[in-house]
Amino acid sequence: MSELTLLLLRIGFLVLLWFFVFAVVYSLRADLFGMKARKMPEPAAAAAAPAGPAVTKSPSSPSALTEPVARARPAAAPAAPQKGGPATPTTVSRIVITSGPKAGLELPLGSEPLTIGRSSESGLVIRDDYTSSHHARIMLWGNQWMLQDLDSTNGTWHDGARVSAPVAITVGAPIRVGATTFELRK
Template sequence: MPSPADARGAAMSAQLIRLLSLCLLALLYIFFARVLHSVWAGVPRVSAGGARRRSRARAGTRGGGNVVRGQRPGWLPGRSGGSWTDAEPAAIVVCSPPEDKGRRHPLDDDVTIGRSADCDVVLDDGYSSETHARLFRRGEQHLLEDLGSTNGTYVNRRRVRSATIVHLGDQIQVGATVFEVMS
């Protein structure tokens, strides 16, 4: 016949096992929540965001978005004379890597750049994000915006932190790929 101490010990161990299993279950839920959050944070939101931006533009609220940081035209070494602001940017042309040099990509109203097949300018560049950057038009200006890329987007070797005006002759770096803004 089991003693009362043995019965209490068995009940105590059953309660302890139940408590430990609930703690393990809670930790498992927390783990899955963090994994899902990491996966969702890495999914590009450009298609939905781009659609929202375009619908806002149609509704007439185009100018009220990001703070725009203007830059002077990018005078590059070896360039001389003339004002590049007279002509309007019409394309970005690949400067490097050498195997893509000279490839021309026209600037439409909204151009996405990245590794994803959904981008307008698809890069074969391990240093660029799936949806890395976006060039868009606001009035008469073309602006460049980083879309939360890991390695950043640069205009004339300066990191883009907010929507930035690009001018003819500016160099845009996305990952290891460098473009020049041309007419």
């Protein structure tokens, strides 16, 4: 081979190495700091009359996230939904953390999607080494609660199976995000 060919191969190899370094740095930055979230404007009707209690996203107000939800039960309560049935707005009303750093925490479920991750922009902030900045989302899709993995590093697990596409949540099924496990309950 000529010297010119070797020089071009060396330069090409260096360019390829630098491209790899920049890709790794970009990936780390996105995982540590998260992507920019676009805020959707709220409709005037929803802003005027909120449907239920909102989950506070501010880490500076821990009392809003750590107080258990107390609900008054009606006198003639319907029978509890059978464990393993579909999670709908009528069968579940709260998310309960069963294990992990925030075990015992209960949050009410509204009609808005609930994002879970390390980022302070998440509705449920879980700070552990196995949770991504934007790890998972629980959303109401039609009349069914769905669980979506947001391309997390360690994956999201529903009832022992890894979530790769949005999956329907069942009542009482364990959902694992990082080192935290939670369930949807009435």
